[in-house]
Amino acid sequence: MMNSVKTSQVALGSLRPTTNSIRVTTSRTPLRSLCQHAGKRTAYITKTSHSPMGAGFQKASFNNKLIERRAWSYNSTRSMHSVATKISSAVTNGQASYSTEATAAGEPTIHAVFETKTGTWQYVVADPSTSAAVIIDPVLDYDPAALAVTTSAADTLLKLVKEKSYKVDRILETHAHADHLTAASYLQNRLTQEYGHKPSIGIGKRIGEVQKLFGRRYAVPQEEYSVVFDKLFDDDEQFKIGNLVATAMHLPGHTPDHLGYKVGDNVFCGDSLFHADIGTARCDFPGGSAHSLFKSGRKLLSLPDHVKIWTGHDYPPEDRKTPMPWMSVQDHKRQNKHLRDGITEEEFVSVRQERDAKLAEPRLLHQSLQINIRAGHLPKPTEAGHRMLHVPLKLKDVKW
Numbered sequence: 001m002m003n004s005v006k007t008s009q010v011a012l013g014s015l016r017p018t019t020n021s022i023r024v025t026t027s028r029t030p031l032r033s034l035c036q037h038a039g040k041r042t043a044y045i046t047k048t049s050h051s052p053m054g055a056g057f058q059k060a061s062f063n064n065k066l067i068e069r070r071a072w073s074y075n076s077t078r079s080m081h082s083v084a085t086k087i088s089s090a091v092t093n094g095q096a097s098y099s100t101e102a103t104a105a106g107e108p109t110i111h112a113v114f115e116t117k118t119g120t121w122q123y124v125v126a127d128p129s130t131s132a133a134v135i136i137d138p139v140l141d142y143d144p145a146a147l148a149v150t151t152s153a154a155d156t157l158l159k160l161v162k163e164k165s166y167k168v169d170r171i172l173e174t175h176a177h178a179d180h181l182t183a184a185s186y187l188q189n190r191l192t193q194e195y196g197h198k199p200s201i202g203i204g205k206r207i208g209e210v211q212k213l214f215g216r217r218y219a220v221p222q223e224e225y226s227v228v229f230d231k232l233f234d235d236d237e238q239f240k241i242g243n244l245v246a247t248a249m250h251l252p253g254h255t256p257d258h259l260g261y262k263v264g265d266n267v268f269c270g271d272s273l274f275h276a277d278i279g280t281a282r283c284d285f286p287g288g289s290a291h292s293l294f295k296s297g298r299k300l301l302s303l304p305d306h307v308k309i310w311t312g313h314d315y316p317p318e319d320r321k322t323p324m325p326w327m328s329v330q331d332h333k334r335q336n337k338h339l340r341d342g343i344t345e346e347e348f349v350s351v352r353q354e355r356d357a358k359l360a361e362p363r364l365l366h367q368s369l370q371i372n373i374r375a376g377h378l379p380k381p382t383e384a385g386h387r388m389l390h391v392p393l394k395l396k397d398v399k400w
């Protein structure tokens, strides 16, 4: 294995991890949305080269087109190195994924799997010494036009878990998402059936407030969201992933219950910090607070410079194109559009609130919240045998 990588930055814009050494070239072909916020429907062809060695390109079907990509791998505590990690499963149905190799003692192996329709980074985080693993923020596919639930994204995670022989002990949610449906319950069911070991579904202890609020709003029967999570984490509660120590960090702002999960020198921060060229997550949902998000963001940026912040979403802008799962604390302190060093709370709150006022409602808002307060369990069938979700009508000024 080589231990050096040439650095060359091509067509990615200026905001990228400064601690990386990776050569990336990208070109685009119109295909489908990677970036809902930009309102574009595009996909991409990504070529990632590690020099002088490299993993072979993998080609995968992507709506009858091809994505070419290479796996990139890195030591989770030091800069990227050239140990090429073959992605064990082909990319299918528009899901790009990157595998990593863990290395130093006390640090995890991290698999970041990007779900393109909702711009969500899903993670499988494993202890290499025991193969114990957790899955963070898995996506359940939902087609709002066909009203169809499918499990392609989750099945890709299951395949990865199987190929790596991981034992999944926990499925972790950072919060009740408003833009995608969680696959937590589906995965729990499938993993239990396949391995005879039921992983717990965990979330922050304040989820009850969120469940109550949206349960009432969407007329979800209380018994369908009561006791659906197996573990409610206290602030700063520690737990184990095999021999690794993980910590639940309360990071309110996007939602009041929001957690990040710190594992070694990595924080899976959900919807708090996004890539530096996007900045931060919106704060205009019920219980959200730009003031709280500023404090949560600065809490993350008070961690040591080398700590990696793994984001819950990415919506790559035109000048970057490639979704990126992480940046270091130092990168964010220097480059984050909303929270870099020197930006005051008042300035942040003003920018955040101005931006939030212009954002459209998430495309899957109503469906997501009704499924996610149930921890991904489906609504109980009606007498007619249908599983129903409610969608509020927007009547505006119409009355009769």
Ligand SMILES: [Fe+2]
Residues within 6 Å of the ligand: 175, 176, 177, 178, 179, 254, 271
């Ligand atoms: Fe969210």
